[in-house]
Amino acid sequence: MTAPPATFSDTYREFYRHRRVMITGGLGFIGSNLAHRLVDLGADVLLVDSLIPDYGGNLFNIAGIESRVNVNIADVRQATTMNYLVQGRDVIFNLAGQVSHIDSMRDPHTDLAINCQSQLTMLEACRQHNPTAKVVYAGTRQIYGKPDRLPVDETHLVRPTDINGINKAAGEQYHIVYNNVFGVAACSLRLTNIYGPRQLIRHNRQGFIGWFMRLALEGRDIQIYGDGSQLRDFVYVDDAADAFLRAGATDVVNGGVFNVGGPDAVSHRDLVTMLLEEAGAGRAQYIEWPEEKRRIDIGSFYTDSSKFVAATGWQRTVGLRDGLRRTLAYYREHSAHYLESKS
Amino acid sequence: MTAPPATFSDTYREFYRHRRVMITGGLGFIGSNLAHRLVDLGADVLLVDSLIPDYGGNLFNIAGIESRVNVNIADVRQATTMNYLVQGRDVIFNLAGQVSHIDSMRDPHTDLAINCQSQLTMLEACRQHNPTAKVVYAGTRQIYGKPDRLPVDETHLVRPTDINGINKAAGEQYHIVYNNVFGVAACSLRLTNIYGPRQLIRHNRQGFIGWFMRLALEGRDIQIYGDGSQLRDFVYVDDAADAFLRAGATDVVNGGVFNVGGPDAVSHRDLVTMLLEEAGAGRAQYIEWPEEKRRIDIGSFYTDSSKFVAATGWQRTVGLRDGLRRTLAYYREHSAHYLESKS
Helix, strand or coil: CCCCCCCHHHHCCHHHCCCEEEEECCCCHHHHHHHHHHHHCCCEEEEEECCCCCCCCCHHHHCCCHHHCEEEECCCCCHHHHHHHCCCCCEEEECCCCCCHHHHHHCHHHHHHHHHHHHHHHHHHHHHHCCCCEEEEEEEHHHHCCCCCCCECCCCCCCCCCHHHHHHHHHHHHHHHHHHHHCCEEEEEEECEEECCCCCCCCCCCCHHHHHHHHHHCCCEEEEECCCCCEECEEEHHHHHHHHHHHHCCHHHCCCEEEECCCCCEEHHHHHHHHHHHHCCCEEEEECCCHHHHCCCCCCCCECCHHHHHHHCCCCCCCHHHHHHHHHHHHHHHCHHHHCCCC | CCCCCCCHHHHCCHHHCCCEEEEECCCCHHHHHHHHHHHHCCCEEEEEECCCCCCCCCHHHHCCCHHHCEEEECCCCCHHHHHHHCCCCCEEEECCCCCCHHHHHHCHHHHHHHHHHHHHHHHHHHHHHCCCCEEEEEEEHHHHCCCCCCCECCCCCCCCCCHHHHHHHHHHHHHHHHHHHHCCEEEEEEECEEECCCCCCCCCCCCHHHHHHHHHHCCCEEEEECCCCCEECEEEHHHHHHHHHHHHCCHHHCCCEEEECCCCCEEHHHHHHHHHHHHCCCEEEEECCCHHHHCCCCCCCCECCHHHHHHHCCCCCCCHHHHHHHHHHHHHHHCHHHHCCCC
16 A cells, blocks of 8 residues: 555545535434535535434434435435445445444344445445445444454454444455455445534434433433543544545555544543533443443553554544534534434 | 363263254255264254255265254244254254355355354344353354465454455354353354365365365366465365364353364365376366456465364364375265255
């Protein structure tokens, strides 16, 4: 792999002007934030989302850009629909997925259908109907499981601790095989804990940070398991969206897998302290590890993203305190749209 | 992980006396050889096989033990059937699968259904209906992809080069997660190239060695890609069956993944030379790499099995020349049962 031209950081945004882009999971958390960015850059944006209740898709996420994007409600498992929708799209940001670890353990077959079958459907659609598309897949750091060493780089073993992690790993590997064997340009970004506006906060089955945000906003107790010393790295959603924009605009990443996280690690305890300070409400409550959580816990985890930084010049630009402040401000204004039982 | 008692190598066979055992893919190559061993050891043996044409299942594989095993034709994807069949089984040797790399690239969805969906179905059946079962999964060295170093041990990255390898890796990981989270005792044996009697030789889409065997028997040309210098390790099927017996009889392997291969590496060229010598017929023909093969080729590959040897005392006992001789003798006598269009 070689790096893109030194000027890439100045020019990648221009790449998207009039570019025909599709985002699967486009009404979800990261997808919708990416859509806002793409609209600003002048792209022709098609958002595909199933709006399955509780999965994160929310029409309010595109408030303000409704008239500047096309929305197509569809399930990425549905092959004939995907065969049609991929046609003519230059870049596909492939973010649709089931993201709850907990749900995957309760209903592994649905997780398999959404995170594996749908990825094959999407990639087959490209292979057969749009082989020149570029696909950027939303992977996850979760596939590493409990790390042997920190920070975790891409040479670390993939050893997921739950069904969702296994299926997300397979979904990622399909992209790499389609890149290498069938020439459908593809790469994967292994995202760490992403947070920010437009994240689902209605239940606690999609990771802890959105849920903590809600508890803080409502002045409720935030439960921390054990002593809260386990470390994580966090990336504000605008920086995550920027990672997708960069990956979509250069061929040097094709066939690669890249951590997107870091650069520093924060304990659960310090995260909650910071969140409570910024929220001015809520309270930390330390409790024993529930057995079912302990069994799939991975201890401390943070990533080394230097491979992606070298390839694309990406940097995290929004610090954690600043990001939490922006996120709280968003939900203070719009929480009604995220707490209704129907999105 | 600790080793089993020093006497394990003397006692593990006794473990199977009156033991209630199930083999999925039990009419296939390795499954049926394992069945012959288990019958000899006095086990109560249930063979489950779908007999999907071209997959390797063959009723002739149990010739001689038909009256001493129970055969149940069923598809492991079918949940209600598996929920019933797993009940009361002490050990489940889980060998059912789609094993053709080539078919997986032509029809990835079927590969997904057979190698992922069916594994979840089997494991859910155990979790709900027989949580004290011990499951030994037939993994494959193919999940490693192109190796970074030789020999390959279990700390090597899993980086499959085709859809079959991705799905087999996911199937393996499900077993480990069910072991760790749901307490369904399970482990995986990552098998290298296994050869011997009862292997499918009717077509060339399930690996090269069965196919080479057939060509030699018929006195035809054996095509070798490039100079044939790429190395592989080979294990005779009786030794592979012994690996399953050992893994099924001890808890020290639970939650583990183990290479089963080695100990030495042989080039394609030397393998073919030896095979032609033993067959007294056929001819080697060196040809250029076909592009579609080259793209998913992994170069030389051989495994370090010392982890499994330490855990169970397993050793390869049949050398390659001896194994080829025995295999040729088997097919000379029984080839009609392996060349008919219907098994």
